[in-house]
Amino acid sequence: MKAWSILPCEWKDVLSRLGARPFRAEQILQALYREWIGDWSQATTLPLDLRETLARECPITHAVIADESASPDGTKKLLVEFEDGNSVETVLIPARERFTQCISTQVGCAMGCRFCASGANGIVRSLTADEIVAQYMCGRKSGEITNIVVMGMGEPFANYDETMRALKLINAGKGPNLGARHITISTCGVVPGFERLASEGIQFELSVSLHAPNDRLRDVLMPVNKKWNIDTLLAACRKYTLATKRIITFEYTVINGVNDSPACARELAAAVRKVPMAKVNLIPLSPVSHRPEYKTPDESVMLMFLDVLMKNGVQTMLRRSRGLGADAACGQLRLRNMGRA
Numbered sequence: 001m002k003a004w005s006i007l008p009c010e011w012k013d014v015l016s017r018l019g020a021r022p023f024r025a026e027q028i029l030q031a032l033y034r035e036w037i038g039d040w041s042q043a044t045t046l047p048l049d050l051r052e053t054l055a056r057e058c059p060i061t062h063a064v065i066a067d068e069s070a071s072p073d074g075t076k077k078l079l080v081e082f083e084d085g086n087s088v089e090t091v092l093i094p095a096r097e098r099f100t101q102c103i104s105t106q107v108g109c110a111m112g113c114r115f116c117a118s119g120a121n122g123i124v125r126s127l128t129a130d131e132i133v134a135q136y137m138c139g140r141k142s143g144e145i146t147n148i149v150v151m152g153m154g155e156p157f158a159n160y161d162e163t164m165r166a167l168k169l170i171n172a173g174k175g176p177n178l179g180a181r182h183i184t185i186s187t188c189g190v191v192p193g194f195e196r197l198a199s200e201g202i203q204f205e206l207s208v209s210l211h212a213p214n215d216r217l218r219d220v221l222m223p224v225n226k227k228w229n230i231d232t233l234l235a236a237c238r239k240y241t242l243a244t245k246r247i248i249t250f251e252y253t254v255i256n257g258v259n260d261s262p263a264c265a266r267e268l269a270a271a272v273r274k275v276p277m278a279k280v281n282l283i284p285l286s287p288v289s290h291r292p293e294y295k296t297p298d299e300s301v302m303l304m305f306l307d308v309l310m311k312n313g314v315q316t317m318l319r320r321s322r323g324l325g326a327d328a329a330c331g332q333l334r335l336r337n338m339g340r341a
């Protein structure tokens with residue numbers, strides 16, 4: 001069992017299974033999450049034989065920062081390489097009093113959204129919980145992380161168990177202690193995940209990538225829609241909101257000439273109003289090299305879209321695309337590195 005897949009509350013049991021004294025749990029948590037050791041040999045409060053046992057039975061996952069790129073807006077993107085040579089990207093986004101880390105949950109992605117670079121080459125594999133935590137650890141070397149968004153590569157609800165274990169660990173009071181409301185999970189609409197998340201009783205934030213207001217368009221942009229169409233998705237969202245009293249934010253990437261008409265905006269407003277307290281984030285498409293036909297809309301189109309949504313009673317935010325100079329947010333750093341290999 002990997003050290004970074006063990007929740008703080010589980011350490012006593014793990015220790016007793018290893019034949020070690022349970023009071024060592026406190027020292028272990030101190031070493032892992034206050035001293036942030038990267039190797040058991042650094043846990044000097046523990047007896048040598050226990051350090052050796054832990055290194056053998058509960059190794060600390062090694063992840064290295066294989067590449068790094070910075071954008072003029074202060075966004076930094078890291079390529080995090082795991083023990084098997086696979087890598088994912090994680091993006092660090094400073095903003096006033098926040099320092100947000102965008103994390104990945106899979107190497108590549110199976111969802112195949114047409115405008116997204118993460119899925120351009122399909123999926124290699126899912127990350128394990130300890131690898132997701134290792135990725136967070138790489139990020140926090142750049143500063144104290146105040147927020148996490150699960151908006152990197154991969155679909156978190158297609159890797160539910162490992163993602164949730166990692167997020168619970170990062171959220172744990174005796175672990176990194178990052179507040180649940182500071183952690184946002186984003187899904188493309190893998191419907192079974194909604195009920196599972198609601199049943200966790202943890203106040204993680206939830207975003208849903210909608211990107212199209214009707215099935216005709218969404219079927220084309222997001223193949224996941226053929227499995228769970230918009231009505232099914234919105235019904236799951238509604239149920240989630242009613243059960244948890246938590247709001248859902250719909251992400252809508254605006255693509256020039258594709259989903260940016262006033263009619264689309266009106267249709268979108270009608271759709272999201274089926275979900276109580278829903279909000280919309282509008283994001284201009286960030287261009288991706290494998291789809292040159294998809295272009296960023298003009299600012300005026302973004303403002304028109306915003307206006308229509310607001311006039312139709314939908315709380316809407318215009319999001320700037322951060323990190324463009326770092327090839328950030330859409331699987332582009334890994335693509336660039338793959339191109340070089």
Ligand code: SAH
Pocket residue numbers: 113115116117150151152153154155156186187188189207208209211251253283284285286287288329330
């Ligand atoms: N699989 C999850 C999380 C990863 S993607 C999901 O789909 O929500 C994070 C967000 O970036 C999603 O809303 C996704 O649709 C969006 N995105 C992907 N490619 C993009 C691009 N080229 N421009 C703008 N947003 C993009």
